[in-house]
Amino acid sequence: MEHTLGARIRRALDALTARSGAKKTPNWLAGQVGVSRNAAYKWMNNPNAGIDGENLYKAAKALQVSSDWLASGKGEMEPDANNGNYVVAETMEDLVRQVKARGHDEVLELIKLLADNKDEIFNKKSD
Secondary structure, eight states, X not given: OOXXXXXXHHHHHHHHHHHHSSOOOXXXXXXXXXXXXXXXXXXXXXXXXXXXXXXXXXXXXXXXXXXXXXXXXXXXSXXXXXXXXXXXXXXHHHHHHHHHTSOHHHHHHXXXXXXXXXXXXXXXXXX
């Protein structure tokens, strides 16, 4: 069990990097959460640092981990049983590669998730 917030963030960044194929760094996390680089490095390097409120929610969502696990180290790292449905891609080629690597049933489930969330996906793009 990771005893510090920094250790949990490092583990989550490494796991997300492995899943996405694109390096995820504390700078990347700062941008996702909307905080300064200094804040992200404080979370990483200060053994007494904590994260809460909206920043906790945003960081957990960006890292694709459970907010309880990120805040305290308790429980499972993955947010729920559907965690395996995440596809994190920064390019169309990466998306295609990840989708091709899945079985037919998983691809159909991904398509269903996209269809179920199309309004949220398209609203975010137009913002």
